[in-house]
Amino acid sequence: MTPIVSIWPLAAxxxxxxxxxxIILSDRQPNLRESWTILIALAKLAxxxxxxxxxLHGGSYVFTIAEVLPGVPIELRVDxxxxxxxxxxxxxxxxxxxxxxxxxxxLDEHAQTRYFASFAVAISATIGVAFAGNLLTMYLFYEVLxxxxxxxxxxxxxAEARASGRKYLTYILGTSIGLALPAMLMxxxxxxxxxxxxxxxxxxxxxxELLALLLVLFLFGFAKAGLxxxxxxxxxxxxxxTPVSSFLHGVxxxxxxxxxxxxxxxxxxxxxxxxxANLGVVITTIASVxxxxxxxxxxxxxSMKRRLAYSTIGQLSYMVLGAGMLSAxxxxxxxxxxxxHAFGKITLFFCAGAIYVASKKxxxxxxxxLGRRMPITYFAFLLGSLSIIGxxxxxxxxxKWNLLVGAIEGDQRLLIVVLLTSxxxxxxxxxxxxxxxxxxxxxxxxxxxFKEAPLLCVVPLSLTALASLTMFFxxxxxxxxxxxxxxxG
Amino acid sequence: MSATNLHxxxxxxxxxxxxAVNLLGRSSKQWIAPLVLGSLAFSVIGSLVxxxxxxxHGTLRYTVGNWQPPFGIELVVDPLSALMMVLxxxxxxxxxxxxxxxxxxxxxxREPFFFTLYLILIAGLFGLVLTGDAFNLxxxxxxxxxxxxxxxxxxxxxxxxxxxxxxxxxxxxxxFYLLGxxxxxxxxxxxxxxxxxxxxxxxxxxxxxxxxxxxxxxxxWIKMAFFPLHSWLPNAYSQAPTGAGTMVAPLMTKxxxxxxxxxxxxxxxxxxxxxxxxxxxxxxxxxxxxxxxxSVLALGQKDLRRMLTYIIIAEVGYMVGGIxxxxxxxxxxxxxxIVNDALMTLCLFLVVAAIIYRQGTVSLVSLQGIxxxxxxxxxxxxxxxxxxxxxxxxxxxxxxxxxxxxxxDGGHWExxxxxxFSSLVNAVLFxxxxxxxxxGSLADGQHHEHTPSERHEAPWWMLKPLVLTAALLxxxxxxxxxxxxxxxxxxxxxxx
Numbered sequence: 001m002t003p004i005v006s007i008w009p010l011a012a013x014x015x016x017x018x019x020x021x022x023i024i025l026s027d028r029q030p031n032l033r034e035s036w037t038i039l040i041a042l043a044k045l046a047x048x049x050x051x052x053x054x055x056l057h058g059g060s061y062v063f064t065i066a067e068v069l070p071g072v073p074i075e076l077r078v079d080x081x082x083x084x085x086x087x088x089x090x091x092x093x094x095x096x097x098x099x100x101x102x103x104x105x106x107l108d109e110h111a112q113t114r115y116f117a118s119f120a121v122a123i124s125a126t127i128g129v130a131f132a133g134n135l136l137t138m139y140l141f142y143e144v145l146x147x148x149x150x151x152x153x154x155x156x157x158x159a160e161a162r163a164s165g166r167k168y169l170t171y172i173l174g175t176s177i178g179l180a181l182p183a184m185l186m187x188x189x190x191x192x193x194x195x196x197x198x199x200x201x202x203x204x205x206x207x208x209e210l211l212a213l214l215l216v217l218f219l220f221g222f223a224k225a226g227l228x229x230x231x232x233x234x235x236x237x238x239x240x241x242t243p244v245s246s247f248l249h250g251v252x253x254x255x256x257x258x259x260x261x262x263x264x265x266x267x268x269x270x271x272x273x274x275x276x277a278n279l280g281v282v283i284t285t286i287a288s289v290x291x292x293x294x295x296x297x298x299x300x301x302x303s304m305k306r307r308l309a310y311s312t313i314g315q316l317s318y319m320v321l322g323a324g325m326l327s328a329x330x331x332x333x334x335x336x337x338x339x340x341h342a343f344g345k346i347t348l349f350f351c352a353g354a355i356y357v358a359s360k361k362x363x364x365x366x367x368x369x370l371g372r373r374m375p376i377t378y379f380a381f382l383l384g385s386l387s388i389i390g391x392x393x394x395x396x397x398x399x400k401w402n403l404l405v406g407a408i409e410g411d412q413r414l415l416i417v418v419l420l421t422s423x424x425x426x427x428x429x430x431x432x433x434x435x436x437x438x439x440x441x442x443x444x445x446x447x448x449x450f451k452e453a454p455l456l457c458v459v460p461l462s463l464t465a466l467a468s469l470t471m472f473f474x475x476x477x478x479x480x481x482x483x484x485x486x487x488x489g
Numbered sequence: 490m491s492a493t494n495l496h497x498x499x500x501x502x503x504x505x506x507x508x509a510v511n512l513l514g515r516s517s518k519q520w521i522a523p524l525v526l527g528s529l530a531f532s533v534i535g536s537l538v539x540x541x542x543x544x545x546h547g548t549l550r551y552t553v554g555n556w557q558p559p560f561g562i563e564l565v566v567d568p569l570s571a572l573m574m575v576l577x578x579x580x581x582x583x584x585x586x587x588x589x590x591x592x593x594x595x596x597x598x599r600e601p602f603f604f605t606l607y608l609i610l611i612a613g614l615f616g617l618v619l620t621g622d623a624f625n626l627x628x629x630x631x632x633x634x635x636x637x638x639x640x641x642x643x644x645x646x647x648x649x650x651x652x653x654x655x656x657x658x659x660x661x662x663x664x665f666y667l668l669g670x671x672x673x674x675x676x677x678x679x680x681x682x683x684x685x686x687x688x689x690x691x692x693x694x695x696x697x698x699x700x701x702x703x704x705x706x707x708x709x710w711i712k713m714a715f716f717p718l719h720s721w722l723p724n725a726y727s728q729a730p731t732g733a734g735t736m737v738a739p740l741m742t743k744x745x746x747x748x749x750x751x752x753x754x755x756x757x758x759x760x761x762x763x764x765x766x767x768x769x770x771x772x773x774x775x776x777x778x779x780x781x782x783x784s785v786l787a788l789g790q791k792d793l794r795r796m797l798t799y800i801i802i803a804e805v806g807y808m809v810g811g812i813x814x815x816x817x818x819x820x821x822x823x824x825x826x827i828v829n830d831a832l833m834t835l836c837l838f839l840v841v842a843a844i845i846y847r848q849g850t851v852s853l854v855s856l857q858g859i860x861x862x863x864x865x866x867x868x869x870x871x872x873x874x875x876x877x878x879x880x881x882x883x884x885x886x887x888x889x890x891x892x893x894x895x896x897x898d899g900g901h902w903e904x905x906x907x908x909x910f911s912s913l914v915n916a917v918l919f920x921x922x923x924x925x926x927x928x929g930s931l932a933d934g935q936h937h938e939h940t941p942s943e944r945h946e947a948p949w950w951m952l953k954p955l956v957l958t959a960a961l962l963x964x965x966x967x968x969x970x971x972x973x974x975x976x977x978x979x980x981x982x983x984x985x
Binding site: 065066067068069070073074136139140143144147151154157162165166169173174177178181182185186188189 | 875878879880881882887890893894897898905909912913916920924927928929966967968969970971973
């Protein structure tokens with residue numbers, strides 16, 4: 001099907017980029033400012049949803065912004081893989097916007113205008129990454145995303161925030177300029193194009209050695225995916241306000257990294273080309289090591305958000321691992337996990353934030369018995385963690401099931417062991433939190449009675465938890481989109 | 490004035506208004522701003538029209554006084570010189586707003602002298618890109634240099650000493666260039682560039698030709714502060730009056746790089762310069778070294794303006810290296826980078842001028858928390874910084890793209906690594922400043938924002954050109970495609 005030229009992909013990006021202006025202008029009227037945020041979030045979701053039916057029928061939408069380099073325009077193209085990410089991001093941004101208002105107001109945070117404006121730019125860049133039609137455009141939005149999140153990570157403006165901001169930029173900018181940019185130029189020099197094409201653009205144009213070099217440069221160059229040893233920025237970035245951690249470091253930023261790696265594997269290097277050069281094992285090895293190490297480290301973390309951060313690092317590697325299996329089922333599981341994990345992890349972060357708002361507690365060891373006071377939050381936490389562990393009837397089961405089937409089909413026994421071990425570890429670092437919350441004796445303070453976070457916090461986290469549940473029963477749309485993206489109709 | 494020699498008037502109008510500024514400006518200061526801005530606005534329009542005509546009709550030639558070359562003086566406007574005219578006029582025009590303001594503050598009572606030199610310098614720069622005569626080029630190079638010495642010497646403190654250093658180095662450079670031209674004159678009996686290009690390949694004197702070009706190149710390298718001949722630049726540029734720095738820093742080195750391109754492409758053919766592999770390889774290695782050393786030296790600076798001067802030295806390495814890669818991508822990258830780097834440097838020096846206007850210093854310590862005091866200025870700074878780092882879609886990314894691609898094409902991995910390294914160092918350099926500006930001093934309280942220092946933005950007169958320049962960084966970045974296809978590609982010699 002020939003692509004349809006359409007302004008809507010650009011509109012999806014611009015609506016929040018330009019939306020930053022009214023947010024800044026209504027600095028002095030918080031209610032108006034937050035209305036803008038919600039309005040923009042709704043508009044964005046509506047635009048993305050409107051593009052969905054066409055893509056489901058196998059179509060795509062393109063829009064060329066500028067012809068900048070020979071054969072490489074700045075171009076948007078909405079295809080199946082892109083719309084999965086855009087849909088997840090714009091949907092969760094709506095929830096995050098509502099949650100942000102509750103969270104930021106309850107804590108009476110400073111510089112809220114800067115916060116909401118930066119957030120609007122960041123989501124624009126995220127949609128830009130999703131809708132980029134070629135590697136250059138994706139790199140452009142990837143960098144904009146890195147830079148626009150800096151003021152969010154350093155929001156607190158204290159010494160810790162400064163150190164974390166520094167670490168964040170060093171890892172993210174350092175790898176994208178130092179590794180991904182040269183790799184992109186080498187790809188261009190070899191292939192003469194950077195368009196995302198099903199099956200890749202390097203088939204027959206690069207020696208196995210060059211392919212291996214490019215693969216490694218890209219895998220580590222998109223450090224937002226948190227592959228070890230370039231994962232250190234993610235725990236450090238937890239110094240940001242919780243809505244930032246939940247949306248950006250649970251969904252948008254980290255998944256932009258994984259999404260970039262998907263694009264590289266599926267549409268630049270090409271699964272068949274990688275298979276022929278026998279490079280799948282490079283990806284799966286790096287991912288497996290990250291997966292197990294991160295899960296083990298997560299066990300030792302007492303700070304709630306840091307535990308979630310290490311859990312995220314591990315789960316991101318699941319996605320990369322699936323893509324690295326280079327088999328249809330494995331890749332399906334990997335991409336599916338991007339969506340499933342997003343809903344699960346954002347629920348967990350929302351819960352961590354709600355607990356902080358309601359009781360100012362950051363450490364798991366302080367949270368004994370808290371579940372009895374905050375039953376809704378804790379129940380949502382349970383659902384979120386079950387999804388990430390991969391238990392039915394939650395969304396995470398479907399993606400992990402496909403990953404496992406992919407490993408069995410490919411007869412990769414070591415990977416089966418890795419996947420099962422990791423699921424056990426996931427259970428080991430999440431379930432005790434729930435158990436202690438509901439059943440452990442309250443240690444300090446001894447307050448009892450019902451005390452949930454404000455409604456604007458509790459409603460979004462309940463909805464995302466329910467969404468995790470729903471996605472177990474209705475994953476068909478995502479599966480269809482992924483099949484389309486992988487060129488299997 | 491007829492439309493055919495409009496490009497001549499682009500040069501003449503600033504020159505004449507230089508004298509008018511000197512005469513009328515002494516009686517009343519009110520004359521200065523209209524004269525400076527009016528003449529430069531004319532140049533902007535005139536050079537834009539010229540560029541459009543050259544792109545449409547091809548190269549324009551004009552013989553001064555109707556003396557035919559090789560005896561008369563010839564002005565040649567090809568796409569590259571037309572592009573340079575637009576660049577010079579736009580940069581000078583935007584910089585002059587800020588210069589008017591800061592000269593009023595820093596050099597009260599001396600405005601007529603300052604702006605006389607300022608306009609002569611701009612006229613000289615126009616002359617440099619217009620002339621088709623190798624000896625005229627020397628004369629004009631000296632005119633621009635001498636006016637620059639004068640402008641720099643007007644600064645405070647040790648500016649006179651720095652200017653003197655610059656004079657010594659600049660004069661040595663000029664001598665080298667003149668010697669080279671002497672050789673060429675002896676060899677060919679002509680000073681007209683097109684003539685030289687015609688005659689040189691027919692001579693069978695490889696050693697003499699090589700010696701001549703070596704003298705010319707070394708002379709130009711000294712003038713453009715190509716590492717390790719750079720030592721005069723940081724002091725000269727950082728101690729110059731702020732108003733001079735905003736115009737001299739973006740233009741002087743870039744126009745000298747243009748001269749090198751002109752000498753290599755038009756006077757000597759690329760075939761004559763690039764035949765010796767050890768010369769091209771040596772120059773690319775030197776460029777890589779310039780990039781790395783310039784970047785590392787910038788890391789050691791404690792003053793924003795000094796830091797920028799070392800970045801200029803690194804950027805000169807970008808452009809020289811790109812040319813000596815001797816392939817189409819490298820050359821395209823170099824020419825594109827002349828434009829981009831001029832605009833980026835202008836943006837950052839305008840920021841420096843605005844900050845100095847408000848607080849008198851740009852030492853890094855004094856920049857703490859300046860995001861609050863001057864939010865728009867710092868927003869423009871951030872954009873300029875992104876361009877220097879090479880974040881798309883700012884223009885800095887696209888010239889770097891061509892340069893790195895040229896390096897890959899030519900197999901010069903040392904140059905590729907140096908470029909990537911310099912991008913990373915630039916990221917460190919600029920984020921160090923942004924961090925200071927954003928966080929303020931952490932010692933006096935956790936949340937700086939709760940006790941905001943008073944907002945004290947630069948005057949509109951300085952801010953508007955700055956914001957425009959910052960916007961240009963993105964506009965030019967997004968129009969890289971048309972710029973390369975319609976203008977720069979015309980200059981790439983066939984066979985590259």
